[in-house]
Amino acid sequence: MLVIHGVTRSRASRIVWLCYELDLDFKQVPVIQAYRLADPSAPDAPLNTQSPEFLALSPAGAIPVIQDGDLQLTESLASTLHLAQKAGAPIGPESPAERALMMQWSFYAATSIEPDALTILFLHNPGQAQRGEDAAIVANAAESLVRPLRVLEQHLSRHEYLVADRFTVADLNMAEVLRYAQTNHELMGQFSATSAWLDRCQARPAFRRMWERRLAEPE
CATH class of the missing domain: 1.20.1050.10 (Glutathione S-transferase Yfyf (Class Pi); Chain A, domain 2)
Known part of the structure; x- marks a missing residue:
């Protein structure tokens, strides 16, 4: 199953919208932007873009990240274009x-x-x-x-x-x-x-x- 790392109040919205257009199942991991937190390194801080486990996926500390099988992408437009290419027309290309x-x-x-x-x-x-x-x-x-x-x-x-x-x-x-x-x-x-x-x-x-x-x- 496709995994989207990132809250929808981010560029992950593009990928979520596309998944709904394609009727594509996905799991969303709600990684929040660190700048929205008073102390992103606090022990009780939610998973965020400065959390070590997320930085292991995205060294740039930016959301969204997708995992599509063995493929991992860290740019939202690369993600939407990839998923549309896989799906083909009408949302994706037919030529x-x-x-x-x-x-x-x-x-x-x-x-x-x-x-x-x-x-x-x-x-x-x-x-x-x-x-x-x-x-x-x-x-x-x-x-x-x-x-x-x-x-x-x-x-x-x-x-x-x-x-x-x-x-x-x-x-x-x-x-x-x-x-x-x-x-x-x-x-x-x-x-x-x-x-x-x-x-x-x-x-x-x-x-x-x-x-x-x-x-x-x-x-």
């Missing part, structure tokens, strides 16, 4: 060209969108007053996202999904990255096709099931 396109959009999400989207996630508080410094950082991150989101918008204004006009792992990976910036309505309001696509992705039963699992975990 080498589709596989390449799914990799392309996944890597685009990670390199061109995720860094600035994470800045918005951590510093943007919708409807609340923000410190000038934080507001300036968020504004700069949003401005930096305009160019890559224009690329996404152009594609999604002509296609329902990213690859082969069906929902695939590329959409899942991109949607989970873009979710970090979703609360910045001023930014997302500029990209109607992208926003509609994100709504379609998040309306899927597998996403809703993952989200319920995530919300059930302690903040």
Whole structure:
């Protein structure tokens, strides 16, 4: 059975969502991020990213980690792409060209969108007053996202999904990255096709099931 090390309030959410899409059985080991704990080395601390037993799996001390038989992967996008490749169409590729396109959009999400989207996630508080410094950082991150989101918008204004006009792992990976910036309505309001696509992705039963699992975990 597939084992996912990491709480769902992490990039493990991508893998959990995919498992639900594929109806794939899995075991989840709830490794929590050390920065969320007052003292991750305390004797009564829960299993976390600084626990010796987890560091034996991931020397970088980062979640998620998956174990799929003898294969161990320590990167979330490698994990989702691997599992989708094994499963094949419709979530995974049915040809080498589709596989390449799914990799392309996944890597685009990670390199061109995720860094600035994470800045918005951590510093943007919708409807609340923000410190000038934080507001300036968020504004700069949003401005930096305009160019890559224009690329996404152009594609999604002509296609329902990213690859082969069906929902695939590329959409899942991109949607989970873009979710970090979703609360910045001023930014997302500029990209109607992208926003509609994100709504379609998040309306899927597998996403809703993952989200319920995530919300059930302690903040």
